[in-house]
Amino acid sequence: MATPIYEFAQLPHVTPRARVRASARRDRAPGETPNVGVIYNPRSHGNQGADFDCGICPQVHIAKPGDRSQLPEALAEFAARGIDLLVINGGDGTVRDVLTCGAGIFGEDWPAIAVLPKGKTNALTVDLGVPADWSMQNALDAFERGGRIHRRPIDVSPIGEHKGNRILGFILGAGAFTTATRAGQSAHRLGAFNSMAVAVTTLWGVLQCLFASRQNPWRRGARMAIHLGTQLSPMAHSEHGDPQWRQLLFSSTLETLPAGIKPFGRLRSGLKLVALDQITRRTTLLIPTILRGRAPTGLRERGIHQITTPQFTLEIEDQFIFDGEAFPAGKYRVAQGPELEFVTP
Template sequence: MATPIYEFAQIPRVDPAAKARARARRVRDAGQAPTVGVIYNPRSHRNLGADFDCGVCPHVHIAQPRERGQLPQALTEFAAKGIDLLVINGGDGTVRDVLTCGQAIFGDDWPAIAVLPKGKTNALTIDLGVPEDWGLQDAIEALDHGTRVYRRPITVARAEEPGSRVAGFILGAGAFTKSIQAGQSAHRLGAFNSMVVGVTGIWALLQSLFAGRGNAWRKGARMAIGLGTADAPMEHSGHGDPAMRQLLFASTLEKLPAGIKPFGALKNGLKLVAVDQIPRRTTALVPLVLMGKMKDGLRERGIHQVAATQFSLSIDDQFILDGEAFPPGDYRIEQGPELAFVAP
């Protein structure tokens, strides 16, 4: 369920004036098994060559869509069955695709969601506190006996096509795009999840410390960021070209891989950090910022940590949402509906 570039013309259109299809509802009796719908991505890293246990209980319905176009039908069937739990068996990219295609089906009335960490990257499950060996039966048991973690995904829409939206949890641009490319090399070397963050982080730091201003890691991308409904321009420190940002990173997650804290003390909701074309002296301090050890004077140094209800992004380079590249253009980034995720 992945292609190199996600074409916005292919995204299911969501008419803001239209209501999502009503999800069938039922009241479970005490001790009655829940109805479970499973989106199983056979191409996910940890699913390759593995058989899925379909005999957990008769109320488990499994769909194995081979491409994005098959997801809406699978989710529509789950909604008609009145599922109590939607299980996403795959990595962050599979989560992005399911949440994107599910918008027109569930709207603001989603069932509880469980995510099994089966991809190359599983940032969402790290935030949820889901162990790497979590299985389907664990998720089903957690529906009644586990905890709930509430998160709102990021939604991204072209400015000229507000009815077409993609949903995910981690957005980045500039040097972040280069990091994702480096991360693919790290995957080939056997590094995944938090290890990828460490490997690519060290490489990005070295590039920024020793490369010239024209190097892609330090140059970043030309972008304009407008905060809130008023599109208030994000301030600039004056370091480097004011039309450029070395890096942009945004997320609604509260705990990130490798324990990094790019947003400082900001925790809830939509958060973003933008880095100007900072000098090498400030670059050397970035590890302290990521560990939360340095908090004062960051804006003056060119590191901007902001919480926003929404923001606009005009960018002349690709940006990344949950591991996939999107084309340059003008976009509106907001928060989607609050979702209830099942955790141990």
């Protein structure tokens, strides 16, 4: 929303009053008009300079939180009304904030969710097959006659300090991904958004890895330790580069990504991650082929690891990126959140 989540201590907390008000879920009678709650972020890229139509019908309740601290109260009011549909009007960052703040209110019993793609990249709506011009009326129509897709967000919680806090979202990255996110902001300023921004940033990253030295952030990556599953097994490392460093980490529960990239190969469902050791320039030349889903054999020996896992821990000495925003170095548990039902065309 309005201010970045840089520290877990700054995350809004759900008050006991909000939890009590959230207990008013109801059963909708067949044919009854759905009760709808809308979180509208006027600061999202696609909403700037535009007014939102608030007069669609009396069963549509609009909230325009000025910052993240107001989100729990707004979501608790929606829960108290027993909404059938939660509409998120904003980008991936807005979705992350709503899911994070709503976790303590809705728990495992969320209403159906529709997302209007108003951000700069909108990776979630790409996965859901939602068109760029999807409107509020389209979402209401789809609630009755559209499809449903179930997704479980990534659930990130710190280990140690601020234990008990959590954030929910869909794309996590570190190392060169952090560098790529900063480059993506430059692409946005040049007018490239959505899949175009992803394609431009990916191409620039490949070129950097081909021609830069290992001291370049694109090739150096970040010092991190990754342990997989409930047994916390150390993730394998090839003989390429420093074993305490990874050039890139990318993780998601989405199945279709912007620009048609397929970094996880044939892996589709669940919590997936791809990690790159400090790979050679020759292996870097394979990245465009890998991103098209046509990976050659022997990737792990080359330093590219594509894995699916129920959970993993990440201990990192640099910032990581979660749905477009930077979070501090530290040790984290990364798992899957509640299963959510998304409305699709």
